[in-house]
Structures are given as C-alpha cells and as structure tokens.
Amino acid sequence: MKSVLVASIAAFAAGVQAAVQGFDISHYQSSVDFAAAYKSGARFVIIKATQGTSYLDPKFSSHYTGATEAGLIRGAYHFAHPGQSTGEAQADYFLAHGGGWSSDGITLPGMLDLETYNAGQCWGLSTSGMVSWIKAFSDRYHSKTGVYPLLYTNPSWWKACTGNSNAFVNTNPLVLARYSSSPGEIPGGWPYQTIWQNSDSYTYGGDSDIFNGDINGLKALAKGS
Structure with a gap:
C-alpha cells in the first residue's frame, strides 16, 4: 500500500489529476441499480459489511454480488466502535464477515x-487511546491481508478524537468526508485525499465518492501495488 501512496503523491505533485466516480452504500439502500450506475460512469462502490463485533449489514451479500456482476471494483467497510472492544477484535470480525482483500484487481482494501455515533464524539477514548485503537485495527488488518485499510473520517472528528495525528500518513489512504464543491482542509498530515465523499446523495443510491486519480490508479489501489 505504501507504494500506491508514494506513486499517487508523485502524480499529485506533478499536477496529474483526474477523477473516477464511485459511491458507498449500506442496507439503507435496499435496491441499487448497479448496472445503471456503471453505465453512468461509476467504477467503484464501497459497501457496509459490519459494525462493532455483533452487527452484520443484511444487504451486504446481495449488494456485493450485484456490484461484482455489474463490473464495478468493490470493497467493504466496517463502522468502528472504538473502545467498546479492541481494534484487533473488530478487525477480525470485519475480516470474517466480508471485509477481506485479495489482489484480484477488483477488490478494494477494506475501509474503517x-x-x-450515539456512544459520543470520541467513544470515551483519549486522543492517544484513539490513535492506539486505530493502529491496532489497521495493523491486524495488514497482518491478515498484506494491505492497510482505508481510513474514512472528517477534519473535525480527526482533530477532536486523534489530536490531528499524522501517524497513518505513510500507510493508510484517506477517505475524506466533506459535502462541498472542493475537498477543502485535509487533516492528519495527509497531502491529499485518496477518495473524497463529496455528497450524501448519489443518483443510484448512497453517498457520492470521487477517487483522486484515473482508472489505472484506482485499479492499482485494488491490486495493492
């Protein structure tokens, strides 16, 4: 994964920028026309699989199958419950229920x-405790798959709950949530976002996501190279 980041940073610095449309979904989107999304230009989708250590998204399997059949690059995400169980335990639960990765070129690394959530802004953890929890999840995921997970967050949460930590810059790609006309501030020392969730409304369901690169860069992310 680090090689993907280094290559992407080099392209960014050289001014080579493109964009690939994608989206993310959960059981709240009970029916998704993946073929229509692909026809419209979408090339990837991130699908909710798990939450904490006890919740399985009931639409994950059918969404994942539908996305695959439509030719979309697809991946899974885990809604974190930091502090309620260990990072390792939640990574294991995610991996056991759809969050795995393989270098088949159509599977994105899992997203954290x-x-x-209703447990409170920072789940009762200190900033150092939160960083340690994220690192535990990330390291366990990496040890099992060979790649690091994507990290989804927004600047206000990252600042409040990690102290704006830059501990993940060289390992984990950033998925930035900001509903606006531009990505704006990038937290945590990342030089840019790998994926930008730019809207909470996408034509074919869920949220709109923009990959910061061209289709070859997206495929490289999926390959873990």
Whole structure:
C-alpha cells in the first residue's frame, strides 16, 4: 500500500489529476441499480459489511454480488466502535464477515469508518487511546491481508478524537468526508485525499465518492501495488 501512496503523491505533485466516480452504500439502500450506475460512469462502490463485533449489514451479500456482476471494483467497510472492544477484535470480525482483500484487481482494501455515533464524539477514548485503537485495527488488518485499510473520517472528528495525528500518513489512504464543491482542509498530515465523499446523495443510491486519480490508479489501489 505504501507504494500506491508514494506513486499517487508523485502524480499529485506533478499536477496529474483526474477523477473516477464511485459511491458507498449500506442496507439503507435496499435496491441499487448497479448496472445503471456503471453505465453512468461509476467504477467503484464501497459497501457496509459490519459494525462493532455483533452487527452484520443484511444487504451486504446481495449488494456485493450485484456490484461484482455489474463490473464495478468493490470493497467493504466496517463502522468502528472504538473502545467498546479492541481494534484487533473488530478487525477480525470485519475480516470474517466480508471485509477481506485479495489482489484480484477488483477488490478494494477494506475501509474503517471513523465518525461520531450515539456512544459520543470520541467513544470515551483519549486522543492517544484513539490513535492506539486505530493502529491496532489497521495493523491486524495488514497482518491478515498484506494491505492497510482505508481510513474514512472528517477534519473535525480527526482533530477532536486523534489530536490531528499524522501517524497513518505513510500507510493508510484517506477517505475524506466533506459535502462541498472542493475537498477543502485535509487533516492528519495527509497531502491529499485518496477518495473524497463529496455528497450524501448519489443518483443510484448512497453517498457520492470521487477517487483522486484515473482508472489505472484506482485499479492499482485494488491490486495493492
């Protein structure tokens, strides 16, 4: 994964920028026309698989199959419950229920969704505790798959809950949530976002995501190279 980041940073610095449309979904989108999304230009989708250590998204399997049949590059995401169980335990649960990765060229590394939930803004953890929790999840995922997970967050959460940590810059691609006309501020020392969730409304369901690169860069991310 580090080679993907280095190559992408080089392209970014050289001013070579493109964009690939994608989207992310969960059971809240009970029916998705993946073929129509592909025809419209979408090339990837990130699908909710798990949450904590006890919740399985009931639409994950059918969504994943539908995305695959439509020719989309697809991946899974885990909604984190930091502090409620260990990072290792949640990584294992994610991996056991759809969050795995293989270098088949059509599977994105799993994504760790980090945001506020009803447990409170930072799940009762200190900033150092949160960084340690994320690292535990990330390292376990890497040890099992050979790639690091994508990290989904927004600047306000990352600053409040990790102290704006830059501990993941060289390992984990950033998925930035910001509903606006531009990505804006990039937290945590990342030089740019790998994927930008730019809207909470996408024509074919879920949220709109933009990959920061061309289709070859997206395929490289899926290959883990």
